[in-house]
Amino acid sequence: MTSDGKSLDILGIKPLADAALIVVKGTVDGAGAFLGRICLPAAEEFGLLLRDKVNGWRTQNATNIANAAERILSERENLHELHAHPRIVGRILEQGSWEDSEQVQQMWAGLLASSCDADGKSQGNLIFIGLLEQITSSQAILLEHACNIAVKRRSKSGFILADSVYLPIEVIMSILGISDLHQADVELDHMREIGLLTPDSGFQPNDDSGDITPSSLGLNFYARCQGYVGSVTDFFEIPPNNHAEVDGDQSGERA
Structure with missing residues (x-):
């Protein structure tokens, strides 16, 4: 420390640090401007986040989410007329800023x-x-895979349903990025319990494959996490006449 209170730049990196700070500040200010435009109270909320004790990490995560x-x-014509509830x-x-997974930040x-x-x-x-708060990045990846490969149909009443999706256990574990069979079992059980997978999904004791069929709730959840605001059947481009036969015990799978 010099006599005038300024730190010595022994390694000559201060200009680089200052430049990085300018870039970060500009990025944060841009995200704050966007949040202020869609929801004025959010700008103040973002300011509180900046003062958090772990602001560097959380602010970057929140900034990534806002920018995304x-x-x-920006693909919607009325961008400057759109608003969100505080x-x-x-x-x-609050919740998204704790997540550093790019996959989940995008959701x-x-x-x-x-x-x-x-x-x-x-x-x-x-x-x-509430659902996104509860899932891991591994579960997010598995749900995306399940929603993309499942054959989606409409019930006669117009609700979205997915045909059953079965994959070998080792493939499911690979998608999850998990090498522990029991942990993979827990991951699927949790997704089923919070309603993202159908009631019969998961592993069975004597089968070498697992059921990862997304529920109607899971399909709706995935569509909204992609930023889609219309009908979920339109998001998945399901033809009007693509009907599914639904048994009585599946009638609860409606969204």
Whole structure:
């Protein structure tokens, strides 16, 4: 430390550090401007996050989410007329900022984008925020895979359903990135218990394959996490006449 209170730059890295700080500040300011545009209270919420004791890490995560949401919304014609409910934005900033997985950050961004509409009063995505808070990055990857490979249909009443999806146990473990069979079993059990997979999903004691069929809730959740705001059947491009035969005990799989 010099006599005037300034630290010595022995390695000559101060200019680089200052430049990095400018870039980070610019990125954060840009995210703050976007949040302020879609929800004014969110700008203050973001400011509180900046003062958090772990602000460097959490702020970067929240900034990534906000910037990704803005990119999604940029594809909608009325971008500057869209707003989100403060409760939604606050929850997404609070919970999403703890997540450093790029995959899950993108899902938080999708929820933020799909929460925006003309009046900013909808709170429907609170349901999906509660689900996203509960899943791991491994489960997010598995759900995406299941939703993409499943054959999706409409029930006669118009609800979305997926045909059963079975994969070898080793393939499921590879998708999850897990080498422990029992941990993989727990992951699937949890996804089933929170409703993202169908009631019969998971592993069976004497089978060498597992059922990862996404539920109607899981399909809706995935669509909203991609930033989609229309009908889930349109998101998956299901033809109107592509009907599924539904047994009576499956009638609860409606969304």
